Amino acid sequence: MLLQVSDLAIRSRSGGVRILDGVDLQLGAGEVLGLVGESGCGKSMTCYAIADLLPAGLVRAGGSVRFDGVDMGSLDEPARRRLRGGRIAMIFQDPTSHLNPVHRVGTYLEGALKRHRGLSGTDARMEAIRLLERVGISDAKRRMNAYPHEFSGGMNQRLMIAHALACEPDLLIADEPTTALDVTTQAQILDLIETVRAETGMAILIVSHDLGVIARLADRAAVMHCGRIVETAPVEALFDRPAHPYTSALIGCMPTVDPDDCDPPRPIRGSVPSLADLPGGCHFHPRCDRRMPACGLARPPLAALADGQSSACFNPVPTW
Amino acid sequence: MSRFLANRLLRALITLFLTVTFVFIVLRFSGDPAEQMLSPDATPEAMQAFRERWGLDRSILEQYLFYVRNIASGEFGFSYANGRPVIDVVTERIPKTLILTGAGLVTLILIGVPAGIAAALRRNTAADRITMSLAVGGYSIPSFLLGLALIYVFAVELRWLPSSGSGDWRHAVLPIATYGLAGAAGIARFTRSAMIEVLDQPYIRAAKAAGIAPIEIVFRHALPNASIPIVTMLGFNVAGLLGGAVLVETVFAWPGLGSGFVRAVSQGDLAVVQFMVLIFTAFMVSVNFTVDVLYAVLNPRIRLSDHGAH
Numbered sequence: 001m002l003l004q005v006s007d008l009a010i011r012s013r014s015g016g017v018r019i020l021d022g023v024d025l026q027l028g029a030g031e032v033l034g035l036v037g038e039s040g041c042g043k044s045m046t047c048y049a050i051a052d053l054l055p056a057g058l059v060r061a062g063g064s065v066r067f068d069g070v071d072m073g074s075l076d077e078p079a080r081r082r083l084r085g086g087r088i089a090m091i092f093q094d095p096t097s098h099l100n101p102v103h104r105v106g107t108y109l110e111g112a113l114k115r116h117r118g119l120s121g122t123d124a125r126m127e128a129i130r131l132l133e134r135v136g137i138s139d140a141k142r143r144m145n146a147y148p149h150e151f152s153g154g155m156n157q158r159l160m161i162a163h164a165l166a167c168e169p170d171l172l173i174a175d176e177p178t179t180a181l182d183v184t185t186q187a188q189i190l191d192l193i194e195t196v197r198a199e200t201g202m203a204i205l206i207v208s209h210d211l212g213v214i215a216r217l218a219d220r221a222a223v224m225h226c227g228r229i230v231e232t233a234p235v236e237a238l239f240d241r242p243a244h245p246y247t248s249a250l251i252g253c254m255p256t257v258d259p260d261d262c263d264p265p266r267p268i269r270g271s272v273p274s275l276a277d278l279p280g281g282c283h284f285h286p287r288c289d290r291r292m293p294a295c296g297l298a299r300p301p302l303a304a305l306a307d308g309q310s311s312a313c314f315n316p317v318p319t320w
Numbered sequence: 321m322s323r324f325l326a327n328r329l330l331r332a333l334i335t336l337f338l339t340v341t342f343v344f345i346v347l348r349f350s351g352d353p354a355e356q357m358l359s360p361d362a363t364p365e366a367m368q369a370f371r372e373r374w375g376l377d378r379s380i381l382e383q384y385l386f387y388v389r390n391i392a393s394g395e396f397g398f399s400y401a402n403g404r405p406v407i408d409v410v411t412e413r414i415p416k417t418l419i420l421t422g423a424g425l426v427t428l429i430l431i432g433v434p435a436g437i438a439a440a441l442r443r444n445t446a447a448d449r450i451t452m453s454l455a456v457g458g459y460s461i462p463s464f465l466l467g468l469a470l471i472y473v474f475a476v477e478l479r480w481l482p483s484s485g486s487g488d489w490r491h492a493v494l495p496i497a498t499y500g501l502a503g504a505a506g507i508a509r510f511t512r513s514a515m516i517e518v519l520d521q522p523y524i525r526a527a528k529a530a531g532i533a534p535i536e537i538v539f540r541h542a543l544p545n546a547s548i549p550i551v552t553m554l555g556f557n558v559a560g561l562l563g564g565a566v567l568v569e570t571v572f573a574w575p576g577l578g579s580g581f582v583r584a585v586s587q588g589d590l591a592v593v594q595f596m597v598l599i600f601t602a603f604m605v606s607v608n609f610t611v612d613v614l615y616a617v618l619n620p621r622i623r624l625s626d627h628g629a630h
Contacts, residue, residue: 053525097521147621
């Protein structure tokens, strides 16, 4: 396993608000894992926790993150720093605000090449230009002198991908990489991610609330709800026969353009509970059509079903 | 860029012209210079002779046009007090003031900016609170009071430094410290909040995610962004230094523009006061101009709009 997250828990420093509660994730070398769920369910915090980038108000409350067999918690800060941006690269939602407005494109890329690959001077510059060309930015030589505000959002996301590729990472963490972009640009960025994945064979952890993005890129997907993983499965299985009622409801919310499918999208009733005031047992039970008395009393464990699918539900949707 | 410069130059000239006019009008209506310059028991004939000598018997409009014409041709008149050319009286004081304010500015930057950065990095710790309490204290004390306190401690009690005058570098230490400490307090507070705001930006998190060392994040990623508002604030500080010169130079009997201004005003030496106000205004205009240029240098987004690319 390249990345193994076990029983990861995050809570707020001040009070007892649990942001993540016993999250387990596995990601093999070269695999693409999609992490999907509604806004605020903890997807991004999972990424930050893996990359050791938690905001000041949050702390790890338990669990471990192992990268390539090594417990990240056992490493000192310089060693973790060599991993970040080196073997683990990250790209973000809203690329423009994640790029330093006073640094030129060339400075940004050359910095990464210098830091993690020891290139400098002309070598770094040539490699930076090559990276820009590789992510489809035309007129790369001239654009080395540009600033991020002179680029469109899509170009800035390409630039972040070039920066991620600069260090030839084993794992790319992509936190909602297409959410802030318009639809045609989204498709281009997804194409680009697919291409670089095919070229480099790096593993990708892609976070999105958009099931379409997950369906397109991921080999396997994990569904997150209120800080917990409620289902993981190979992508085809997840969409064909979701086992958890929440997954099923999420898929039911997706509009479709299939002429044979006349079902209108079905919104999930009720609203997402507040993390500060979660219902007991399974956090989804008050909104669930399949709830049983036990659902409000105990947390259902993530139990393996067939074919690599597992679900945290006492009364899963029949998948046969 | 040349359009920007021409525009700024024109605005500077308009500012200077308006200041000259305003000061002229205010001063002419603030009292009779003859009464202020001459002793109270001067004869009416002596008063009249003084007015005639300096052209004060003519109409205000006439005096104004005469004054503006003279300024335009580089004639600034003579001191009513001792008859020396105003330009000599004032220019010999300019370097004295520039030494104090320049060294004061460097001192306040060297103390204030690092203190603010340190406090921002240790946000909400004891070190942060102590630094910021000192800064609030320093910010609240009027500069002349701080000057008197420094004189008391270092000149009167410890006898390390002279309390007044301008003989050698030792005379400059206390006034520079007064400027530096008072200004550093404000800049430290401002630097802290600017750094905190920048350190919360997404690009700082992205820099951490790229494995960049903390010291590099602070100085190469955060500080260049925070310096944009800090430079604006420093512009106000320079203005404050020049204004403060009136008090600080008087406290330390330092023969600069500030103490010279106080003396000229109390003597009713109109020609000197007018020219000094003109010099102060010219300083302020050039400080503002420098801030604008620095702003464009530091902030690439402004540079672009200046080229008319938007």
